[in-house]
Amino acid sequence: MLDQALTRDDLEVFFCIRKKTGSADRRALAKVLRALGIRLRGGTARWSLILRALDLSETQDPRHWADLTAPLLTANDVATLIGAKDPSIIYRWEKGKLPADTPPFPPSIDLSNGRKHARAKRWRKAEVLAWHQGRPLPRYAKAAPAFGALTPTK
Known part of the structure; x- marks a missing residue:
C-alpha cells in the first residue's frame, strides 16, 4: 500500500x-x-x-x-454529507462555534500552509461521520518528531 x-x-x-x-x-x-x-x-x-x-x-x-x-472532503462535501444547509457552518463549527453540549468538530487538514483565503481546508470522511453519529473519532498514529526536535525539560 x-x-x-x-x-x-x-x-x-x-x-x-x-x-x-x-x-x-x-x-x-x-x-x-x-x-x-x-x-x-x-x-x-x-x-x-x-x-x-x-x-x-x-x-x-x-x-x-x-x-x-479515501479522498478528502471540502466544506461543501461535508455539509452535503451531514445535511447542513450551508457550507459556511462547517467553518464556524471548525472554529469551535458549535451548539451547546456538542463535541468538538473534527480538525481540518490545512492544505494551504496558512495562506489566507486559500479555500484549502479538508476533512476525512471517517472523522466527520463518527462525529455526526456521536461515535469517538478514529485515532491515527502520528509521525515521530525528528531526532533532536524535542527540547529536554529541566
Whole structure:
C-alpha cells in the first residue's frame, strides 16, 4: 500500500482539487504540494510521502488504511454529507462555534500552509461521520518528531 505510486490525477482526487473540465491546468495541485513540502519524482508520489506530509506515521493500524487513503472532503462535501444547509457552518463549527453540549468538530487538514483565503481546508470522511453519529473519532498514529526536535525539560 505504501509503495503505490500516485499520479497527479490521483493526487487531485485525494486532495479534492477540482479543475475545470478539459483543463490541463495543474497550478492548484502544485500549490498544495508546495505547501505540504511534497516533491514528485517522475510525476508520482508514494503514500508514505503523503502521510508524512500530513503529520501521520507510515505504520498505521490496517483498519485505518481505507479511511486514510479515501479522498478528502471540502466544506461543501461535508455539509452535503451531514445535511447542513450551508457550507459556511462547517467553518464556524471548525472554529469551535458549535451548539451547546456538542463535541468538538473534527480538525481540518490545512492544505494551504496558512495562506489566507486559500479555500484549502479538508476533512476525512471517517472523522466527520463518527462525529455526526456521536461515535469517538478514529485515532491515527502520528509521525515521530525528528531526532533532536524535542527540547529536554529541566
